[in-house]
Amino acid sequence: xxxxxxHGMADYGAVAAAPLQEQRNAAxxxxxxxLIAATLCCAALALVAVGVLxxxxxxxxxxxxxxxxxDSSFYPEWSHGGAMRYYDRSMAHGQWxxxxxxxxxxxxxxxxxxxxxxxxxxxxxxxxxxxxQTSWHNHEWNTNSYMEDxxxxxxxFLSRNTNSVLVIPPFHAFPSLSTRSMAMLNDYVLVGGNTLxxxxxxxxxxxxxxxxxxxxxxxxxxxxxxxxxxxEMQDAAMGTAFQYGAVTLPAVETFNVGVTxxxxxxxxxxxxxxxxxSVVFSLPCEAGRIIYVGYTFTQMVPAxxxxxxxxxxxxxx
Numbered sequence: 297x298x299x300x301x302x303h304g305m306a307d308y309g310a311v312a313a314a315p316l317q318e319q320r321n322a323a324x325x326x327x328x329x330x331l332i333a334a335t336l337c338c339a340a341l342a343l344v345a346v347g348v349l350x351x352x353x354x355x356x357x358x359x360x361x362x363x364x365x366x367d368s369s370f371y372p373e374w375s376h377g378g379a380m381r382y383y384d385r386s387m388a389h390g391q392w393x394x395x396x397x398x399x400x401x402x403x404x405x406x407x408x409x410x411x412x413x414x415x416x417x418x419x420x421x422x423x424x425x426x427x428x429q430t431s432w433h434n435h436e437w438n439t440n441s442y443m444e445d446x447x448x449x450x451x452x453f454l455s456r457n458t459n460s461v462l463v464i465p466p467f468h469a470f471p472s473l474s475t476r477s478m479a480m481l482n483d484y485v486l487v488g489g490n491t492l493x494x495x496x497x498x499x500x501x502x503x504x505x506x507x508x509x510x511x512x513x514x515x516x517x518x519x520x521x522x523x524x525x526x527x528e529m530q531d532a533a534m535g536t537a538f539q540y541g542a543v544t545l546p547a548v549e550t551f552n553v554g555v556t557x558x559x560x561x562x563x564x565x566x567x568x569x570x571x572x573x574s575v576v577f578s579l580p581c582e583a584g585r586i587i588y589v590g591y592t593f594t595q596m597v598p599a600x601x602x603x604x605x606x607x608x609x610x611x612x613x
Contacts, residue, residue: 404428404608405454406463408442412471419465421593422495425604426463446471446481455480458488461611464503466496466592473507482509485584491611492586495593495604497553504579504586511563511581519559522550523573533567537609538576541567542599545575554590568603576603578610585611 406419406428413419415437423430428441443450443462454462462484473481485492485508492508494500501520509515525547533539545552545568554575557566566574575590587607591600 402440402460404461404463405441405443406465407444407446407467407471408437408465409444409446409467409471410437412467412469413465414468417466418496418593419467421596422463422465422604425593425596425601426608446473447477451477451480451484455484456488457484457490459490459611460488461491461493461608464492464494464496464500467499470499470503470506478507481507485586486511486582487584489583491584491607493607493611494586494588495591497551497590497592500588500590501553501555504588508579508581508586510561510579516561516579517559518555520553521556521573522553523571525552525570527552527554527568527570527575530566530569532565536565536567537606538567538603541603541606545599545603546597548591548595548597548600551592551594552590555588576607587611 404426406423406426407413408415408419423437429439430436431438437444443454445451454460481492484490494504498520501518505516505518526544527547528544529538529541533541552575554569554573555577557569557572557574560566560574560577561579563580564574564577565580566577568574568576577588579586579588587610589600589604589607591597591603593600593604
């Protein structure tokens with residue numbers, strides 16, 4: 297009996313197993329066909345999509361990248377040329393960015409080449425008076441408020457700025473300006489209504505003589521001269537920002553150097569003088585102006601500190 301049962305179970309298992317194996321084999325057969333069909337379908341859809349894209353906008357291959365042509369409205373306003381408005385909230389640290397545009401258009405920018413300007417001496421006092429911040433990380437002069445190289449791309453964008461101030465602090469070595477940089481520096485003053493604020497002694501006066509063309513294009517021949525103070529406010533200061541300055545400015549040892557009034561051009565405006573020597577004056581230059589403050593700021597003197605701040609106020613904003 298047991299043999300019959302075992303034999304029957306064996307027969308039953310053998311008979312039942314055959315259809316089950318056939319079903320599994322049958323289920324495996326359509327899988328590759330379905331996969332191939334799905335792949336072909338996706339490829340066909342991709343070809344159709346590519347064809348549609350090519351019809352909608354022709355593309356150009358550049359260095360392995362594909363980009364559709366763009367009209368002028370795609371690019372930021374500063375890229376179209378012409379005047380630029382300063383933006384004091386920009387915090388980029390003097391680096392050009394093709395996406396964000398030029399970060400060099402502040403209201404007040406100071407030339408800061410470390411090979412020509414002493415960052416720990418009088419120029420640092422000028423920086424502190426004007427309220428120009430250094431980088432918070434290492435306190436270096438590398439923010440947008442400084443221009444290190446006169447021949448850099450930064451000057452190109454500054455020359456297109458409007459109603460801003462470029463400060464030339466006291467320095468001990470002259471910058472080497474290319475012909476193009478000198479032209480851009482003059483455009484900055486003549487065209488955009490900007491102010492070139494020159495601070496210091498004989499080097500500042502020579503900077504004006506050597507680099508600035510003036511309204512007539514023939515430049516300046518200012519004669520530096522030291523004279524004992526105090527220096528008296530002139531009638532021409534009335535109606536300007538300098539009328540709020542001290543009536544007389546003190547002489548600080550030999551750190552005050554002006555120019556002879558005879559060497560000033562006829563359009564010049566002298567605000568403080570002594571013995572026919574002007575220590576604070578402006579040179580109108582078409583839309584802009586050059587302002588000279590004849591003190592090196594080796595020491596912090598309140599009356600001269602006020603004059604430097606008033607020079608900023610005399611520039612349109």
